Amino acid sequence: VVVDSRSHRFRCAVLAVVGGLVISVQFVLPAHAAHLLPSGVDSVHGGEIHYQEATDYDAALTYARDAWNPVGSVDFKPDTASTVNDLQYDDYFEVTSTVGYWTESAGEDNIWFNDYWFAGGSVTNRRAWATHEDGHALGLDDHYSDTWNNTIMDSCPACDSSVPTSPTAHDRADYHDRWG
């Protein structure tokens, strides 16, 4: 009886220590290291992004919108007379390595598509680039490490052999870290 009792106490102690370690690790190590823009900036207001556009790449814009909207609670919606515009899409031209910009500002934010790349870009690449810029509007940051190749938020979203055109599991995890 004495041996059983000691054995029981030992098992309980081991279980308590292991349980405590598991709980501690849960608090110390986040399950997913999110890549979010600093200071929590984004183009979202009231859970939505109302946008206007004057881009020649409507198809890419529409594709990107439809790629992100099902992911979670935030919706891209065209601006109306009764809403305040949050985001303006435009095209510009510069001969640089930059495909597009998302610019934060006190009023409406901007997404700029660089004609230099977009005009001759394939449908797949345009979709990847537009979906990437929309990711910034949702508060997601660029990924520079090769670990994140083939994600939409890779700083070069159309560089890899397999070009993603919709949010990958990692992009979705970042999204859910930001928006639940």
Add this chain to the structure above:
Amino acid sequence: MHVARRVTVRAFVVAATLAAGALVYAVWPPDVDYVESSYGFDVGDQAKVAGFSDHVVVASVVSVGESVDPKTAPPFTTYTIQIETVLKGSLKSGSTLPVTQTGVDLSGKQITQLADITPVREGSRYVLALKTQRDQSLRIDSVPVFSPQFVSDGSDRSSLDIKVITDWKDAIAHQVVPSNLPR
């Protein structure tokens, strides 16, 4: 007399309020808006950045010129640079010329800055990868780490970062033109 004193007090209050407002404005930190970029090729590969550029130079920033928000394109600033060493291209050492870069700094109070890009400061020296635009002007090809890449404070030329320049020479010697450039 009583009225005159009241007017004097009011004037003092107004002046003190304005002075306090000016002081708060002077010490208030600038509002920084960030610009996030995406790229058409792997800009983490220095050989590709070298292959894409028309010119690569070591240059000092002589002055920061006009900040422009054209509304039809992202805001940009014009800088005057003096070229000290030509690593690639046909520009002349010693020449002074204007270059532009996306981003603006309006009187230190409203800054639009490219995220992940080294800001250019007057008086410092950098390696700059430059691209010729349609109007033949030169634009800094802003990419993380490599352009602009700081090499020394202008006031301390002995601190020139030789390794940065050596790495650039090596990248240019082994440059790769990205395969997916627009035609």
